[in-house]
Amino acid sequence: MLTPTKISRPKPYLLAVEWSDGKQTTITLRTFRDECPCASCKGETIMGTTYSFGMQVMKPGKYDLVSIQTVGNYAIQADWKDGHNTGLYSWDILRRITEEFDLSPTQIEELEHQAAAEGLL
Numbered sequence: 642m643l644t645p646t647k648i649s650r651p652k653p654y655l656l657a658v659e660w661s662d663g664k665q666t667t668i669t670l671r672t673f674r675d676e677c678p679c680a681s682c683k684g685e686t687i688m689g690t691t692y693s694f695g696m697q698v699m700k701p702g703k704y705d706l707v708s709i710q711t712v713g714n715y716a717i718q719a720d721w722k723d724g725h726n727t728g729l730y731s732w733d734i735l736r737r738i739t740e741e742f743d744l745s746p747t748q749i750e751e752l753e754h755q756a757a758a759e760g761l762l
């Protein structure tokens with residue numbers, strides 16, 4: 642089973658994950674939050690239909706990550722500044738998200754320029 646060997650934040654807005662197979666992935670915190678797998682963010686699948694109970698209102702601090710905790714040996718839990726902390730990212734969910742949204746070096750560079758322009762660095 643693939644497990645993360647290192648989880649870090651190379652930039653305040655980036656999450657980098659290194660995997661036991663040597664793969665290195667980097668996604669934005671925005672993606673990380675948008676892909677939150679909890680029931681209120683993703684909706685619950687009932688008989689094959691997905692219902693979303695999540696509030697779509699943008700709260701301040703939604704994309705500010707306060708901390709990440711390891712849960713047992715199988716997942717991480719993210720604690721967001723808007724108070725949201727029910728998202729449990731199991732290793733296979735995390736792997737899927739980081740593979741799907743993995744940023745290229747060019748994209749990371751563009752984000753850096755963007756962040757610098759917005760005074761976020």
Ligand SMILES: [Zn+2]
Nearest residue numbers: 677679682728
């Ligand atoms: Zn959530």
